[in-house]
Amino acid sequence: MSSHREAPEMAKDPVADSTDVYAFVSPDRPSTVTLIANYIPFQAPDGGPNFYEFGDDVAYDINISNKGKGQADLTYRFRFHTKVRDPKTFLYNTGPITGIHDTTWNRPQFYSVTRIRNGRAKTLASHLPCPPVNVGPRSTPDYPHLADQGVHKIGRRRVFAGQRVDAFHVDLGSVFDLGTLRPFQHLHLIPMADAPGRNSLQAFNVHSIALQVPISEITRAGTVPTNPAKPGAVVGVWASASRRKSRMFDKSEGRYVGHGPWEQVSRLGNPLFNEVITPMAHKDVWNARHPRGDAMFAKYVDHPELARLLPVLYPGVFPHLAAYHKARADLHAILLTGIPSGVVPGFQNYTGTVESDMLRLNVAVPPSSSPDSMGLLGGDAAGFPNGRRIGDDVVAIELRAVAGVTIPLVDPSFTPDGAAGVLTDGTSEVAGGSTGTFPYLGNPNGGFQTEPGTSAVS
Amino acid sequence: MSDTSRRKLLAAGGAGVAAGAVGLTLPSAQAAGAPRTTSSAREAVVAYVHDHRSSEVRLMVGEREVVVHDRDLATRILNAAGGN
Numbered sequence: 001m002s003s004h005r006e007a008p009e010m011a012k013d014p015v016a017d018s019t020d021v022y023a024f025v026s027p028d029r030p031s032t033v034t035l036i037a038n039y040i041p042f043q044a045p046d047g048g049p050n051f052y053e054f055g056d057d058v059a060y061d062i063n064i065s066n067k068g069k070g071q072a073d074l075t076y077r078f079r080f081h082t083k084v085r086d087p088k089t090f091l092y093n094t095g096p097i098t099g100i101h102d103t104t105w106n107r108p109q110f111y112s113v114t115r116i117r118n119g120r121a122k123t124l125a126s127h128l129p130c131p132p133v134n135v136g137p138r139s140t141p142d143y144p145h146l147a148d149q150g151v152h153k154i155g156r157r158r159v160f161a162g163q164r165v166d167a168f169h170v171d172l173g174s175v176f177d178l179g180t181l182r183p184f185q186h187l188h189l190i191p192m193a194d195a196p197g198r199n200s201l202q203a204f205n206v207h208s209i210a211l212q213v214p215i216s217e218i219t220r221a222g223t224v225p226t227n228p229a230k231p232g233a234v235v236g237v238w239a240s241a242s243r244r245k246s247r248m249f250d251k252s253e254g255r256y257v258g259h260g261p262w263e264q265v266s267r268l269g270n271p272l273f274n275e276v277i278t279p280m281a282h283k284d285v286w287n288a289r290h291p292r293g294d295a296m297f298a299k300y301v302d303h304p305e306l307a308r309l310l311p312v313l314y315p316g317v318f319p320h321l322a323a324y325h326k327a328r329a330d331l332h333a334i335l336l337t338g339i340p341s342g343v344v345p346g347f348q349n350y351t352g353t354v355e356s357d358m359l360r361l362n363v364a365v366p367p368s369s370s371p372d373s374m375g376l377l378g379g380d381a382a383g384f385p386n387g388r389r390i391g392d393d394v395v396a397i398e399l400r401a402v403a404g405v406t407i408p409l410v411d412p413s414f415t416p417d418g419a420a421g422v423l424t425d426g427t428s429e430v431a432g433g434s435t436g437t438f439p440y441l442g443n444p445n446g447g448f449q450t451e452p453g454t455s456a457v458s
Numbered sequence: 459m460s461d462t463s464r465r466k467l468l469a470a471g472g473a474g475v476a477a478g479a480v481g482l483t484l485p486s487a488q489a490a491g492a493p494r495t496t497s498s499a500r501e502a503v504v505a506y507v508h509d510h511r512s513s514e515v516r517l518m519v520g521e522r523e524v525v526v527h528d529r530d531l532a533t534r535i536l537n538a539a540g541g542n
Contacts, residue, residue: 246504246518259504260518 003268004041004168004201006275007283010266014040015055016241018268019206020168021062023237023359023387026212027367028437032156033218035062035076036210036390036440037239037268038166043205045457046447051092051133052163053109054080054207058241059262062211065236066220070292070356074218075116078161078209080130082109093132093139100129100149108132111161113154113211125154130162134205136448143443151438157213164208164441167390167434168271169427172200179306179313181399183426184419187314197426202455203445210439215363228364228381229341234349236338236358237387238269238291264288269357270335270385271394276306277335291356294336298355301335302327306402318417321404330406334385343409347381361387373429377405390434390441399423507535 004019005011022036039060043052054060059079063072085106086094095104112126131150134143150162174180174197180188182195215224218235225233243265244258266287268274277300278286286297311322333339338350338360349360368382373393375383377400384392400406403420434440445457504518513529 244518244521245523246506248502248504257502259502259520260523261521 003271003273003275007266007287008280009284010287013243013265014042016058016243016266017041018239018241018266019166020271021237021239021268021359021388022390022440023235023361024389025215025361025363025365025367025382025387026438027434029212030367031215031224032212033215033235033361033363034210034212034438034440035064035237036208037062038164038206038208038441039241040207041166041204042201043163043166043207043444044450045134045203045205045445046450046452048135048447049090049092051135051447052205052207053082053107053133054078054111054130054161056080056082057247057256057258058243060209061240061242062209063238063240064218065238065291065351065356065358066218066232068231068352068354070236070294070351070354070358071290073117073220076124076211077114077116077121078111079114080109080111080161082107093135096138097132097135097140097146098142100131100146105132113159124157125152125159128152128159128161133163134444134446136446138448140446143446147443157211157217158438159212160208160210160439162207163205163444164439165431165444166201166204166206167429167431167441168201169199169393169429169431170201170395171197171425171427173198175425179309181423181425183424184314184317187317187419189313189315195426197424197428199427199430199455202430203450203457205444208439208441210441212438219363225364228346228362229348230364231350231352233364234338234351234360234362236269236291236351236356236360238267238358240264240267264290267291269359271388272398273335273357276398277301277304279305291358292354294357295355297357298332298336301331302329304328304331304402307404310403314419317419318403320415320417321420324404324407324414326411328407329410331401333410334401334406339385339409344376344381347376347386349386359387360385377401391429393424393428395427396424399425505535507532507539510536 010017019041020038026032026034040052059077062076064074066073092107093105097105109130110127113124115122115124131146134140151160174182182197185192186194216222220232242262245260245263247256247258250257274283274286311318336355340350341348349362351360365381368380372378372380373391375392375397377397383389384394400420400423403423404416405420407414435442449457499519506516513527513532515526515532517524
């Protein structure tokens, strides 16, 4: 998966678990960039009575690097606080919630947005209400209305924080059963008949923080670049979550109380980096570090374990990949420095020599009128790894890249194996994809509508 | 370690030990000798001695971490933690 439960410690702390990050020039407002950070994976929509919510004890950050140093030159911090309106009831809601301010919603959640730039923090907004979760047709009868009320304007910015459908798709049951790709499993070391992929995230929700800001607010020069070749057109983006350094259990309150500074416990830039590049023994450390220090992980990018496993798991399918022993300069560029000019005609998202895992978005590349889910591999420079859109099939893109299809970009002597260009886990977007308008991710699946034991919600 | 930092720890440490499992109370003379200043913390403080061989004491206060190096202070905390 992109980063759902990707590290041993973070798997035990879902409220702080960054699952996906998206960054793209807004297709319906191309003078702006939309940044989305999702948290809290695998939300069963019927997970009551205490439904999912952001952590009041977590600081959620969307970070921007625009000076090429792999460090946060600009951070948007989101802090939440939860209120219990009626302490005498066990109910999440005491009647239908028809509006975001309805007192029938017993556990509303609010948040603040703070911008941190050059070490100075400025509160942009506070006490913004989240929408409730999608409980069901009696409790949240008009969910689209509630979600619409959760979109707030802060000057020229828009912001939303609340439950959304998880649009990421991957066949976890297959991939982590010894690297199986169901559509090709007759070729696996332990063969079985080919089968369609199964989206393990089908019908699950996440909690999403979406922020739409003018392009000029996040670029180095404070301008709106129009020439994709200019270095100032590229920004690095990653999400993170932090907890207080010390937590003490307060028996009188029945909860933990935080003390001391905020310490990062989760981060996410490129999808699947910590998931399948970083060895398990280092995943927790990776989560606690900042992108500027990622040089220590570069060896895992240059010689990825997955590239060694593919020829073993699929005997005879990847002979060229098996014989390739050079450092993977293609992956190094895609994941750690950005793609320099001259590699892909007319495109670059290079941020300099500092090796850092970030999504790199060239904001001068306009949105595509006909997006290709294979992104840059499909000839669509507005998609991953130029930032990441909701519909980008990052599992297939990264599978193919690791399998060698991008090696010729930097080493023309290499011919990819035939299978590399068609690799996929067999899943596709079934959550509705992008809605086309902010906050782009679709409304969450409803609890009442959930059919336990299936992947269906209706 | 500054006097201010030491007094912060003593104030918080005394309260923490008193509420702890062993109910140990620090000698009153020590508390009496450490008057609080205007900059003294007015909130909960957590003290952390990571390495018992080190003189380092880390104090979590508000959203800050104060690192002090004081062998005597670290020793007194260790002794208190040991029930002495």
